[in-house]
Amino acid sequence: MNNSAKSSPDDLLLDYLDGKLEGTSLQSLKQQLEQSPALQTRLEELRLIHLHLSSARLESPSNDFVDRVMKNLSASSAAASALSPRNGLLLIIGILVAGGILAFMLSSGTFDNANGVISLEKAKPATKYIQYTLPSLPLKGKVILDSILGIAILLCLVVLDRTVLRPLFQKKTAF
Amino acid sequence: MISLQEEHSLIDRILAGDQGAYARLVDNYKSYAYTIALKVLNTRPEAEEAAQDAFIKAYRYLKNFNRQARFSTWLYRIVVNTAISYRRKNPHQLASIEHHDRAVEEGGGMENKDRQVFLGRAIDNLNDADRLAIQLYYIKEFSLEEVAEMTGQNMNTLKVRVHRARQRLADELKRLLKEEALTL
Numbered sequence: 001m002n003n004s005a006k007s008s009p010d011d012l013l014l015d016y017l018d019g020k021l022e023g024t025s026l027q028s029l030k031q032q033l034e035q036s037p038a039l040q041t042r043l044e045e046l047r048l049i050h051l052h053l054s055s056a057r058l059e060s061p062s063n064d065f066v067d068r069v070m071k072n073l074s075a076s077s078a079a080a081s082a083l084s085p086r087n088g089l090l091l092i093i094g095i096l097v098a099g100g101i102l103a104f105m106l107s108s109g110t111f112d113n114a115n116g117v118i119s120l121e122k123a124k125p126a127t128k129y130i131q132y133t134l135p136s137l138p139l140k141g142k143v144i145l146d147s148i149l150g151i152a153i154l155l156c157l158v159v160l161d162r163t164v165l166r167p168l169f170q171k172k173t174a175f
Numbered sequence: 176m177i178s179l180q181e182e183h184s185l186i187d188r189i190l191a192g193d194q195g196a197y198a199r200l201v202d203n204y205k206s207y208a209y210t211i212a213l214k215v216l217n218t219r220p221e222a223e224e225a226a227q228d229a230f231i232k233a234y235r236y237l238k239n240f241n242r243q244a245r246f247s248t249w250l251y252r253i254v255v256n257t258a259i260s261y262r263r264k265n266p267h268q269l270a271s272i273e274h275h276d277r278a279v280e281e282g283g284g285m286e287n288k289d290r291q292v293f294l295g296r297a298i299d300n301l302n303d304a305d306r307l308a309i310q311l312y313y314i315k316e317f318s319l320e321e322v323a324e325m326t327g328q329n330m331n332t333l334k335v336r337v338h339r340a341r342q343r344l345a346d347e348l349k350r351l352l353k354e355e356a357l358t359l
Contacts, residue, residue: 045349046342048290048294048345048348049294049341049344049348052291054313056313058206058316059206060206060209061205061222061223061226062223065209066201066205069198069230069231070194072227072231073197076231
């Protein structure tokens with residue numbers, strides 16, 4: 001605390017209430033208090049605050065507090081061990097490498113001709129009593145692989161969030 | 176209360192994989208952690224949840240704990256930060272039920288109860304940093320160094336903050352009592 005703050009009457013009174021004044025400072029304040037009713041009033045105001053705050057005590061949590069912490073700890077340890085940040089990063093790298101190869105193959109036109117038709121007629125049960133024709137489904141390899149690539153990117157983002165970003169932010173807010 | 180040596184031995188066991196040893200640490204510090212969370216949050220269920228969460232975080236990051244510091248001050252810092260993040264999530268839960276409860280529990284004359292309620296209200300009107308500093312400063316189980324560490328301030332700043340907060344409280348109490356007298 002600086003000197004000017006020390007010299008303020010309130011600071012002297014608060015030091016007095018904290019029991020930090022001694023010697024000549026204490027004698028000087030006592031003399032001032034005897035001569036100044038305003039200072040006495042202020043001391044009483046500050047004493048009220050001091051007494052109220054001094055009643056603060058340690059509070060006790062519920063009886064099963066420890067059990068609940070240990071139970072939550074076991075649950076969170078099980079969840080954390082499922083995918084560590086290191087494993088998460090390895091998984092992301094794996095997905096990105098596979099996705100990169102796929103994207104390269106797609107852009108180089110490897111799957112441009114991978115089109116076909118799935119005929120449901122072959123799956124029809126062989127019976128002479130049911131007479132109908134089943135439709136055929138067009139199959140476009142490029143569209144399917146584009147979808148797989150999209151899902152892989154989405155999966156990467158989810159893994160990144162769950163295994164790397166979320167624990168990192170939790171760690172930052174903890175300290 | 177466990178000794179520093181016992182505390183280090185418990186930490187060694189926990190780091191070696193003995194999760195059960197952590198229960199001893201939790202039991203030792205539960206009241207301190209809960210009290211800190213309560214001072215930040217003002218509501219008992221939320222304070223309990225935040226204190227539990229803080230213990231789980233402390234366990235998770237125990238390997239990063241620097242043995243040069245006390246485990247208690249490291250833990251209390253985690254509790255303060257966890258409780259503050261809880262309050263950011265639920266800023267509306269700031270009503271000072273605790274002050275009112277305390278006033279009722281302590282009994283005394285009507286004048287005393289009124290004064291307790293007014294003081295509780297005056298404390299609520301302080302800014303967050305001042306309120307937390309002054310409430311922790313007055314819990315005799317916490318040293319000034321621990322409160323400074325918990326609130327992330329140096330000791331001189333903390334002392335000045337506590338002095339100023341008490342001055343403000345005295346002024347606020349005078350104002351509230353004057354207002355009350357005028358309405359009678």
